[in-house]
Amino acid sequence: MIGAAAASVLPAVKAFATVDDATQAVDKILGNQKAKVGRVNLEIPPLVENGNLVTMKVAVESPMSEADYVRAIHIVAEGNPLPNVVSFYLSPRAGLAAITTRIRLGDSQRVRAIAQMSDGSFWQGDAATLVTLAACTEV
Amino acid sequence: MSKTSRTLVTMPTTAKKGEILEIRIIVQHDMESGFRHTETGQRVPRDIIRDFLCTYNGVEVFRVELHPAMGANPLIIFTTVATESGTLEFKWSGDNGYTSSTSSKLTVT
Amino acid sequence: MIKVLVICAIGMVISGVAVSRAASPSAERQSSYALMSADTKAMQDDPLLNPATFAVLDGQALWQESVGKKNRSCATCHGDATTSMKGVAASFPKFNSAKGSLVNLEGQINDCRVKHQEAEPLAYESKPLLSLSAFVGTQSKGMPITVERNAANATSLDAGQHLFNQRMGQLNLSCAQCHAERAGQKLAGNPIPQAHPTAYPIYRLEWQAVGSLQRRLRNCLTGVRAEPYALGSKELLDLELFLAWRARGMALETPGVRP
Numbered sequence: 001m002i003g004a005a006a007a008s009v010l011p012a013v014k015a016f017a018t019v020d021d022a023t024q025a026v027d028k029i030l031g032n033q034k035a036k037v038g039r040v041n042l043e044i045p046p047l048v049e050n051g052n053l054v055t056m057k058v059a060v061e062s063p064m065s066e067a068d069y070v071r072a073i074h075i076v077a078e079g080n081p082l083p084n085v086v087s088f089y090l091s092p093r094a095g096l097a098a099i100t101t102r103i104r105l106g107d108s109q110r111v112r113a114i115a116q117m118s119d120g121s122f123w124q125g126d127a128a129t130l131v132t133l134a135a136c137t138e139v
Numbered sequence: 140m141s142k143t144s145r146t147l148v149t150m151p152t153t154a155k156k157g158e159i160l161e162i163r164i165i166v167q168h169d170m171e172s173g174f175r176h177t178e179t180g181q182r183v184p185r186d187i188i189r190d191f192l193c194t195y196n197g198v199e200v201f202r203v204e205l206h207p208a209m210g211a212n213p214l215i216i217f218t219t220v221a222t223e224s225g226t227l228e229f230k231w232s233g234d235n236g237y238t239s240s241t242s243s244k245l246t247v248t
Numbered sequence: 249m250i251k252v253l254v255i256c257a258i259g260m261v262i263s264g265v266a267v268s269r270a271a272s273p274s275a276e277r278q279s280s281y282a283l284m285s286a287d288t289k290a291m292q293d294d295p296l297l298n299p300a301t302f303a304v305l306d307g308q309a310l311w312q313e314s315v316g317k318k319n320r321s322c323a324t325c326h327g328d329a330t331t332s333m334k335g336v337a338a339s340f341p342k343f344n345s346a347k348g349s350l351v352n353l354e355g356q357i358n359d360c361r362v363k364h365q366e367a368e369p370l371a372y373e374s375k376p377l378l379s380l381s382a383f384v385g386t387q388s389k390g391m392p393i394t395v396e397r398n399a400a401n402a403t404s405l406d407a408g409q410h411l412f413n414q415r416m417g418q419l420n421l422s423c424a425q426c427h428a429e430r431a432g433q434k435l436a437g438n439p440i441p442q443a444h445p446t447a448y449p450i451y452r453l454e455w456q457a458v459g460s461l462q463r464r465l466r467n468c469l470t471g472v473r474a475e476p477y478a479l480g481s482k483e484l485l486d487l488e489l490f491l492a493w494r495a496r497g498m499a500l501e502t503p504g505v506r507p
Binding site: 086091103104 | 159172202205220
């Protein structure tokens, strides 16, 4: 009875993606392939004061030469309304595969970074973080 | 969000050939995610920057696809190799016809 | 009952200190900057990482813009803000004898607009007003807050102090109970600051925007489930005065970043 009443007032949009949505987003990036764990270092503060602006650094071990470079880095969040956060596209012109930016995290969660190499292979890394919210309600 | 706004880039103006340069760029944009609601429960529609492109003497050297989870006033710190003297151009574009560009001259010795 | 007496005692001690000393001890006082994570501090410290920089730049542009029937800009009378506005933000709020009431920086900007530019006043929390107060505010960056008790502001100062110590809202809490008695302790995982207005207007990560002290005070009032006083109200101005006086001698950090 209570369940039925709750179902009728559910919002039209899901509040948060599930880990499955994130997995689907990652599968879309990988195509048929699997991502090996390693070479990708994702840094997010383990405890975040406010999820609205979180500094995130991602670095991939790579010579960034014509023969061997990072083609793209995709960031996927497991606990945001949408799993895709940002995608970076690089070339040997980058010199390093190291990028810093600021992202939104809607909840405590694991964030994943998938790097696509010039030889078509995929590597991944991740970071887990706790997101605290402001103590008093915002108006 | 208006059709354009300020973007500020920080990078060296001179470099040695082959040197890896750090470029910092930030743009004034609310990045309305589309998940916020007004006090009366109306959803605030999405209005974000979707793309960033850096070209070096006309050649793409770095590109970004942004989604609503990118923070307001997007900041990106990235690198590029100093290959030749010239101009680096930076362009943001997004929802509702938004664009913002700036450029920076580089002397490479 | 006992708690109320303790609060009154603290209130009396605070005012007692004010009467007996010319300058307040800054040793025990701490800006909420100190409680932030390294990342958030770095965001505030570097203008190129600080999201409020855009507000300052917008304010700089507005400073030069001619407006109103008089077609004057701020610069027409005040010239270069980097000299003329030095220390100005740090001296507000102040009692305006011509008006017979307290004026904060935003109110002063609007008074100038109406009187000297013959332009419409800017709405509280509007982007242009926040940008101008950020631009003027940052000219006092690093300078001490100079608000002192005087004959003109004494009544407002006492009223502000009274509000600070008064229990309010459904949660029946006073500002002092958190920000004086329990500063440094945690509330829902976040450290409670002493509540010194050293960085306003701030880019608050929670707002994802720049906002004024009055906006923040209204958040607190909502937080204790009290009806928040209106922007620009006498109560908020009195509180602003008391908070500025309580923070006198502390350096301004405008524009600040806060979680």
